[in-house]
Amino acid sequence: MEDLARNSAVNLLVATKALVLPALFFLCLGLATKGSALLGDIRRTARETALNLQVMLANVLLVVPLFALANQAMSGFFAQPGRQLVDTATWSQLPAWLVILLAVIWGDFVGYWRHRLEHSAVLWPSHAIHHSDTQMTWLALERFHPINRATTFLIDGAAVMALGFPPEAALANHLVRHYYGFFIHADLPWTYGRLGLIFVSPAMHRWHHAADPQAFDTNYATVFSVFDRAFGTFRVPGPCTVPLGVTDRIPQTLLGQLRHPFRRTVYRGLFRRK
Ligand SMILES: [Zn+2]
Ligand SMILES: [Zn+2]
Secondary structure, three states, X not given: OHHHHHHHHHHHHHHHHHHHHHHHHHHHHHHHHHOOHHHHHHHHHHHHHHHHHHHHHHHHHHOHHHHHHHHHHXXXXXXXXXXXXXXXXXXXXXXXXXXXXXXXXXXXXXXHHHHHHHOOOOOHHHHHHHHOOOOOOHHHHHOOOHHHHHHHHHHHHHHHHHOOOOHHHHHHHHHHHHHHHHHXXXXXXXXXXXXXXXXXXXHHHHHHOEOOHHHOOOOOOOOEOHHXXXXXXXXXXXXXXXXXOOOOOOOOOHHHHHHHHHOHHHHOOOOOOO
C-alpha cells in the first residue's frame, strides 16, 4: 500500500513536471499570436482546462500504474521467438534517424486506424470524452477517458513492439506524437497551406473536433495528413470557425465523464456516429 502511494506520488510529479515546458511554450506562442487577448482566452477556457487537468490526474492515479505492468507483459510476449514481424537486429543496419522516422510513420499509421476504431459505436462513448471539450487548447490532449488511454497504449504499444523497433525509436515515436499532439490541439488557425497536405495542422485537427455533421469521421491522423488523404478522410475547407464538441449528453464533471461509457443508454445507437 505504501509502495502504491509512493509510486502514485512519483507518477504525479513526473506528469506535472512534463507539463512545465509545454506550458511555457504555449504561453509564449499565445502571446506572440494573440497578444493581450490571450488573457481573455485563458479566462474563457478556464473551466474546460480545469476539467482536462482533473481527467489527467485521474489517469495518472488510476491508469499509469497499470501501464507499467501491461508494458512488461507485452515486452515478454514479443520477446518470444517468432512473435515479431521484423527482428530487432534488422534495424541496427539502418541509420538511427531513419529508424526513428520509420517508427513515427508506422506509429502514426497505426494511430490513424486505432483512432478510426475509437469512432466506432463500441469505443465512441469512451472516446467522446475527448471530444466533449468545447474549446481547443493544448491541454485538451489530456482529456481522455481511462478506457481510451488503455486502447491507445495497448494498440500503439503492441504495434511498435510487433515491428521490433529498438527502445529509443519506440520512445522517440511516443514523444514526437505526444508533443505534436499538444500542438495540433492548440488554439491556432493555421492550415499550413500546401504543407497541410503532408502534415496535420492545428486547423485540420480542430475540424476533427467540430460539432458539425459534415466534419464527422474526418481527419484522424496526428502527425501525417497523408494517411487521411490516402484513406479518404481528409477534410480541411479552411480555418475552422464552427462550434466544437459532441451531440452526446456528457456531464462536464470528472465523475460524470468517468461514468459516461458505463451507461447502457450510450450504446443504443450502435454503429452510428453521433
Ligand atoms: Zn476523435
Ligand atoms: Zn483531439
